[in-house]
Amino acid sequence: MPPHMPHAVSPLARSFPAIPPIAGVTLRVARAGYKDWGRCDLTYAELAEGTAVAGVFTRNVCCSSEVELGRANIAQGKARALVVNAGNSNAFTGYRGREAVEAIMDQVAARLACPREQVFVSSTGVIGVPLPKDKARAGVAAALIAPPCSWQDAADTIGTTDTFAKGATATAVVDGRTVTLGAIVKGSGMIAPDMATMLGYVFTDCAIAPGFLQDLLVKASAATFNCITVDSDTSTSDTVLAFATGKAGNAPLTGFDSAGADAFAAALNHVCHQLAHLVVRDGEGAQKFIAVSVTGATSDESARKVGLSIANSPLVKTAIAGEDANWGRVVMAVGKAGEPADRDTLSIGFGGTWCARKGLPLADYDEAPVAAHLKGQDITIEVDLGLGEGRATVWTCDLTHGYISINADYRS
Amino acid sequence: MPPHMPHAVSPLARSFPAIPPIAGVTLRVARAGYKDWGRCDLTYAELAEGTAVAGVFTRNVCCSSEVELGRANIAQGKARALVVNAGNSNAFTGYRGREAVEAIMDQVAARLACPREQVFVSSTGVIGVPLPKDKARAGVAAALIAPPCSWQDAADTIGTTDTFAKGATATAVVDGRTVTLGAIVKGSGMIAPDMATMLGYVFTDCAIAPGFLQDLLVKASAATFNCITVDSDTSTSDTVLAFATGKAGNAPLTGFDSAGADAFAAALNHVCHQLAHLVVRDGEGAQKFIAVSVTGATSDESARKVGLSIANSPLVKTAIAGEDANWGRVVMAVGKAGEPADRDTLSIGFGGTWCARKGLPLADYDEAPVAAHLKGQDITIEVDLGLGEGRATVWTCDLTHGYISINADYRS
Structure with missing residues (x-):
């Protein structure tokens, strides 16, 4: 770790690619x-x-x-x-x-x-x-x-x-x-x-x-x-x-x-x-890379806003850090986004497994595959609003103790 | 601490008041x-x-x-x-x-x-x-x-x-x-x-x-x-x-x-x-109570939105947790609020001491009183936008390791 980098290299790091010279x-x-x-x-x-x-x-x-x-x-x-x-x-x-x-x-x-x-x-x-x-x-x-x-x-x-x-x-x-x-x-x-x-x-x-x-x-x-x-x-x-x-x-x-x-x-x-x-x-403190895919929105821009509401929610990000399939927090983040959404058409999943469909927890919901997915480094959250054709994917990382450590003493 | 309260009592707690019976x-x-x-x-x-x-x-x-x-x-x-x-x-x-x-x-x-x-x-x-x-x-x-x-x-x-x-x-x-x-x-x-x-x-x-x-x-x-x-x-x-x-x-x-x-x-x-x-x-993980006072906004509602942008900024909240007079993060949070603001009329202070006035760091800024204020439990952040008569105060707490600990394993 170079001396100017006070924090451990992100576990999500990628090696630097071989970039050829660019003429000019x-x-x-x-x-x-x-x-x-x-x-x-x-x-x-x-x-x-x-x-x-x-x-x-x-x-x-x-x-x-x-x-x-x-x-x-x-x-x-x-x-x-x-x-x-x-x-x-x-x-x-x-x-x-x-x-x-x-x-x-x-x-x-x-x-x-x-x-x-x-x-x-x-x-x-x-x-x-x-x-x-x-x-x-x-x-x-x-x-x-x-x-x-x-x-x-x-x-x-x-x-x-x-x-x-x-x-x-x-x-x-x-x-x-x-x-x-x-x-x-x-x-x-x-x-x-x-x-x-x-x-x-x-x-x-x-x-x-x-x-x-x-x-x-x-x-x-x-x-x-x-x-x-x-x-x-x-x-x-x-x-x-x-x-x-x-x-x-x-x-x-x-x-x-x-x-x-x-x-x-x-x-x-x-x-x-x-x-x-x-x-x-390289998000500060990141331990997991999270892709939030929103479909079924009334427009692509609306899907992006819903996705960002989820990706910016401290409660969603800490749940992922804790490897907790807390899809209720995703419901909350959808609902607070200020975009068209209907509780009774909303579906939520992690890693390709639906937890809730059309406003109801799945009766036969098996948390095992979701729990296994959440133990990995690359996490996906799927949200279908069930309203239209709008879709977007946004990316974020989890919120961990590392973020607090880095930012409570950055300037001093 | 009662058995249903898994976390230590907030350091900002207040004792329960003597509320008389209410007829009916x-x-x-x-x-x-x-x-x-x-x-x-x-x-x-x-x-x-x-x-x-x-x-x-x-x-x-x-x-x-x-x-x-x-x-x-x-x-x-x-x-x-x-x-x-x-x-x-x-x-x-x-x-x-x-x-x-x-x-x-x-x-x-x-x-x-x-x-x-x-x-x-x-x-x-x-x-x-x-x-x-x-x-x-x-x-x-x-x-x-x-x-x-x-x-x-x-x-x-x-x-x-x-x-x-x-x-x-x-x-x-x-x-x-x-x-x-x-x-x-x-x-x-x-x-x-x-x-x-x-x-x-x-x-x-x-x-x-x-x-x-x-x-x-x-x-x-x-x-x-x-x-x-x-x-x-x-x-x-x-x-x-x-x-x-x-x-x-x-x-x-x-x-x-x-x-x-x-x-x-x-x-x-x-x-x-x-x-x-x-x-x-009683904010999760709170160690400090923060009042953000915004004056000089174009309206009271605009002042409230700027105040909330500051109060919701993870970087401002972690700076307060770290007792760091990082007023640059307050500038950032003002600027991202989406409300009328002008860098060159903006003033920022902590605990009644101005750090920057009208877009410039104070030449004779003495961090000592600010540092002393930030070591306390009750913190104030003052922002004057220098644009109008709108004002608002919003309240929040700092963002600490306690928040992460509480929320990474709440449901499981």
Whole structure:
């Protein structure tokens, strides 16, 4: 366990995938020393000229200057660099925080001789402490001349309370060329779905118009990042950015009528799906990975809201932690969601075994297969509302003593 | 600690008050044996003829038959009896659950020779197990002939995971007569504000029209029961009933133009306020009682929603458990509430000491008084949104290892 990771590696961890190089993307890391961590905490990605960018951001109204500037600068569609600071979110730091971000943008823009709005900055860590400009300046200067590093080094460096490095990769054939996607993500706590709920970065050599990349990213996020929750708390810094260098040499994708657009969209969905699941697998204190599938809702959005009500319920999450088939708590969470539901058409199951059907406990309910399922690491909760065709799946983790331990002494 | 209370008494407990007898109210308890508790679990309150009734109920759409029948029977305005079953909520039990409630109503109505809609039933405990009719019948039969018991006996008997008996009392002078209010409540987990969020019963000898009593109860609940949360989970059985026997002999209150109406309303607010606080003080695993005061909102309702977003945030609640002045998490919770807020007018404090004013950490912020405040049992969080005149206070408790311990093995 690296020294910056104070907590044991999640039992739900996955090994880091073999992500190939992406033409037009160079990764470097350095140590700014935002915290007394003794490890790199500043990640720098240099992007080829002409790289398209898209992004989705937190809806938390107390968002950071990084989010405000990033959201504004997505509009011009081009990116030359990404800087990620770990250990200080720079959120709720007023004009001093904004000046620190602008200084980083200027420093990198001067080096690359590019407009400063093509430099994207993210910061993650404690809220309310202005990012120290001197440390940032020295860290960026070191990163600009650092040797290129691996995907795993970059994934390690953007992390805070993460217990393992998280990445994903995919390929697609577009216009006769194989395009590659490589992606990294950080996130473990303060995870709730309201746009993108952590820091995630997708890089690809695919040529694609920024507007179409934005459409695809919004769509992919809706069914992945926006369908996960660890603790219902929406961060002030959450950001997912997608960068497309165009170095694969395909004819640029401009819409779904472009050849290969469906394949690229599927590959993008795949990496977003992988990253979202990895965040849940590193949920603070997580011992179990939980998929909540809701069917029979009046709409897909209604199903998602019911699923999130279940996934955010402390009583459901502690029941799963206790390996207790307490489906009554699922009934409660359905009922409090504020969405159309009818007690007398509601069915609840775990691991594919129904406990109750159409508002009644099953007379011949056998808890044995459910109990066996709940002893595993990957849990499914099935809810059928019996009202319509709406469906959604959301993902979360259980609520354990580990979450309390991690969060009762995080800042001090 | 009584044998039915598996958990240590809350450190925030309050001693049971001296509640005087209320003319027209007789309390009795018995043992139905719904659980293997070895203590009384069925509470029976007999009410004088002519007793007015009012009630507020959970908004959980998967509510129990008790709630459905109670909500329907409030309309006729009269009550002769209350039966409370502890250990089985009878929620999500379909027609069998409904039949069990109707059987209790019929049994008591036959005894009192009253319409069955004047018999109110509540049940609390595990969800999804039909209330056993035979146990209920024997328990009610025993209660009907049991000797009268004390307020504290009744308060003990309605409890489930409660660690102490909870009651409140008040008097008011109405029409030259002193009227008395006595009230008991149970609740510890599955507590979130959406109408009344536990079982609470207010008894008074005041003469008052049922419609006016209903108006006053709804109003009192809005600022008390609907402003507390333990875990954001809204129960399927929550009920608050008010019974007014009229035995004080005052001219019946019919509206705010009746002499003494204000005094009675104040007394009712007082007992509801006390009961609501006691529920938080018995919050599962609670070590600290937290009042969140929000000012400067665009409306009182907006202030309440912001307050609840803070009070329901696992990260805020664990920070308080850890005695950590992590005001950045309060910023996050304000920002995710979905209510009007502006980072640059937002101020945050603990225990009367501001940590940040108008979007900036205080340059001369001294954490020492805040740290000292957080070591206490009664914590205040102050938030000023700086936007308008809206204000609200909500109450909650911290989130500790105790909550996890209690809820990971409640049912099994």
